[in-house]
Amino acid sequence: MTTILFVSLLICFILGMPIAFSLGVASVATLQFGSNLPLTLAAQRLFTGTDSFPLMAIPFFMLAGGLMESGGISRRLFDFAHALVGFVYGGLAMVSVVAAMFFAGISGAAAADTAAVGAISIPAMIRKGYKRGFAAAVQSAGGSIGVIIPPSIPMIIYGVVGGVSIGKMFMGGLIPGVLIGIGLLVASYFLSKRAGYSKDTFLGFKEIIRTFVGAIWALLMPVIILGGILGGIFTPTEAAVVAAIYGLVVGFFVYRELTLAALPRVFAKAAISTSTVMLLIATANIFGWIITAEQVPQTVAATLVSLTTSPAVLYALILVCLLAIGTFMETSASLIILTPVFLPVVQEFGIDPVHFGVIMVTALAIGMLTPPLGICLFISCNIAQIQLSEVIKYILPFLAIMIGLLLLLTYVPDLVMFIPNLLD
Numbered sequence: 001m002t003t004i005l006f007v008s009l010l011i012c013f014i015l016g017m018p019i020a021f022s023l024g025v026a027s028v029a030t031l032q033f034g035s036n037l038p039l040t041l042a043a044q045r046l047f048t049g050t051d052s053f054p055l056m057a058i059p060f061f062m063l064a065g066g067l068m069e070s071g072g073i074s075r076r077l078f079d080f081a082h083a084l085v086g087f088v089y090g091g092l093a094m095v096s097v098v099a100a101m102f103f104a105g106i107s108g109a110a111a112a113d114t115a116a117v118g119a120i121s122i123p124a125m126i127r128k129g130y131k132r133g134f135a136a137a138v139q140s141a142g143g144s145i146g147v148i149i150p151p152s153i154p155m156i157i158y159g160v161v162g163g164v165s166i167g168k169m170f171m172g173g174l175i176p177g178v179l180i181g182i183g184l185l186v187a188s189y190f191l192s193k194r195a196g197y198s199k200d201t202f203l204g205f206k207e208i209i210r211t212f213v214g215a216i217w218a219l220l221m222p223v224i225i226l227g228g229i230l231g232g233i234f235t236p237t238e239a240a241v242v243a244a245i246y247g248l249v250v251g252f253f254v255y256r257e258l259t260l261a262a263l264p265r266v267f268a269k270a271a272i273s274t275s276t277v278m279l280l281i282a283t284a285n286i287f288g289w290i291i292t293a294e295q296v297p298q299t300v301a302a303t304l305v306s307l308t309t310s311p312a313v314l315y316a317l318i319l320v321c322l323l324a325i326g327t328f329m330e331t332s333a334s335l336i337i338l339t340p341v342f343l344p345v346v347q348e349f350g351i352d353p354v355h356f357g358v359i360m361v362t363a364l365a366i367g368m369l370t371p372p373l374g375i376c377l378f379i380s381c382n383i384a385q386i387q388l389s390e391v392i393k394y395i396l397p398f399l400a401i402m403i404g405l406l407l408l409l410t411y412v413p414d415l416v417m418f419i420p421n422l423l424d
Contacts, residue, residue, distance in 0.1 A: 002294045004034040005287070019333045020276070024283035030290055042286055049285025050278050053237060054160050059274040060240030061151050064221075064247040065107035065116075066266040071251025071258040073218045074116045077102040078124075080211040080219075085185075087202035090192020092128055093138045094185050096121035100142030101181045102215075104149035105222030106243075108156075109273075110331075110368050114143025114376045115383075122383045130197055136380035137394035141184050141402065143376045144365045147331060149177030151225055151243070154331050154364070156236065157281065158357045161288075161339045165354065166236040167229045168420040172358040174226075176409050176416055180362075183401040191397060217250045230423070277332055284336035292340055300341050311349045315410050318342055319363055323403070326367020330375070334364050354420050355413045362409065366402050369395055 008029040012022035024042075031037050081098035085091055099117045107113050118139040125135035147154045150170035159166035212219075224246065225239045234242060251258025258266075308314055325334055339360070346356045368376040371388060377395065381388055409415050 001030050001034040001290065002296065005030040005290055005294075009287075019330055020280040020283050023280070023287045023333070023337075027283065027286035027290055045286040045289050046282040049282045052160050054156060054166055055278070055281065057151075057156050057166070057237045057240035058153055058277055059270060060237075060244045061108045061153060061156075062273045063267070063270040064240065064243035065109065065112050066270045067244065067247030067251050067258065068106045068218060068221065069112070069116045070262050070266050071247065071255045073106065073215075073255075074099075074103065074120055076211070076215040076255075077218055078117065078120045080208075080215040082200070083203055083208045083211040086200045088189060089199050090188045090197050091199045092121065092125045092130065093134070093188040093192050093197070096125070096135075096139050097142040097145075097181055097184045097188060100139070101145055101149060101177065102219065104146040104177065105151070105225075106218065106247075107146055108151040108153045110144050110146035110365060111375050111379060113146030114139060114379045118143065118380050118383045122380065126384065128198060130192075131195070131394070132384045132386045133391040133394040134191070134195070136377070136384040136386060136391045137398060138184075138188055139383075140369050140374075140376040140380040140391070140395060141398035142181075143380070144368045144402075145177050145181055145184075147365050147368075148173050148180060148358075148362055150174065150222070151236070151240070152361065153277070154335055154361045155357065157277075157332055158335050158339055158361060159236075161336055162343045162353060162357065164357055165420075165423075168354045168423055169357050170226065170229060170236065171419040171423060172354050172416045173361070174419055176358060176362055176405075179409070179415065180402060180405050183405050184398060187397055187401050217254050221246055221250075280330075280332055281336060284333060287337060288340050291337075296341060300345060304345055305348075311346075311351055312411065314346070314349055315351070315359075318346070319359075319406070319410065322360060322363035323366060326364040327370045327374075329367075331361070331364045331368065334367075335360065352413065352417060355416045358416045359406070359410050362406055366399065366406065369399055369402070 005026055008026035009022055012025050028042050031039055031042060078095065078099045081095045085094040085098055088094065096117060099121060100113050103113050103117050122135045122139055126132055150173050152173055155169040155173060156166055158164065159169050221243060225243055228234045228239055228242065229236055304314055304317060343353060347353060368374060377391065381391055
């Protein structure tokens with residue numbers, strides 16, 4: 001069964017078939033030609049894969065991000081970030097990172113973060129004389145934080161697949177998201193100073209206060225979400241509903257930039273994004289059931305245990321796998337397929353599943369900056385109107401920073417677990 005499964009999957013990848021369909025076709029082919037099991041099992045697993053209450057958070061967070069984006073949130077967050085750091089060397093590059101960090105607390109998705117902020121920041125950097133490749137690289141790196149700072153769609157998926165507390169996953173992503181953001185800010189400053197990019201005039205504390213007031217309703221959203229979860233007021237799933245309602249109210253009655261005419265487009269976009277993710281989860285559930293039935297996790301565990309008995313070495317081996325896989329496989333698909341494989345192994349070594357989940361999401365987020373997949377990279381290149389080859393040399397320093405911080409977070413687990421441990 002396993003041979004048919006992976007050979008079929010490889011053929012689908014070679015043919016350029018979307019990952020969701022590749023997983024489904026490979027799984028059905030395995031059931032049909034490699035087992036005596038009925039094909040009705042595929043339909044059952046498709047349903048059970050998506051029949052989960054926590055997964056309801058995905059469409060609502062998608063909708064909340066769309067509502068806040070259409071309501072003028074991106075521009076207000078950019079203006080506030082510009083008032084905060086726009087006056088230093090590479091100010092606009094740093095603004096793109098800060099704005100992306102703010103928007104990460106709303107969208108929960110790296111692609112949405114990159115597109116929403118990049119549509120404003122990349123043209124602004126180009127007008128100021130920044131190289132197009134550098135502008136695209138900065139925004140790509142900043143946008144990848146969208147899946148680390150809560151709320152995070154991949155963390156919801158990991159929590160559902162691995163049976164891990166989503167609330168703790170959200171809390172675990174706070175410090176890593178901020179640390180990576182600071183690392184990107186430092187890199188932006190020195191790279192911009194070396195390249196001779198200009199800095200803007202300090203606009204004064206009045207401008208900081210003015211832009212803060214303008215963005216306050218957007219900045220309050222992650223505070224309400226995380227505060228509600230921490231305070232036990234609502235679950236992460238309920239928090240997603242609160243976020244959607246909040247985005248609707250703010251867009252219509254506070255900023256007044258969201259219109260009835262725009263709602264069909266916002267709902268349609270959220271529905272398409274949700275459908276894509278849910279189809280992936282459904283087909284991956286069949287795939288995951290087969291590899292579990294074939295005891296692939298146990299085989300992987302036995303192999304890794306035979307190579308090392310050290311948790312540190314085990315983590316290093318898994319990180320290499322994740323960084324490699326993240327270059328060619330979408331984050332959600334990677335989590336759905338690999339979580340059942342790696343999670344039992346790391347738990348056997350005494351590694352906390354929350355810590356491992358945050359590390360796993362962070363490692364796969366780095367894959368969003370590397371070809372051939374590199375979704376954040378492609379979005380930024382599209383906005384900057386350049387070829388991928390023009391941005392590669394500029395993205396390397398940011399990749400080095402993120403990988404270095406990933407190692408720090410891996411081997412200093414308290415940086416991840418400090419806030420989640422407060423929930424115990």
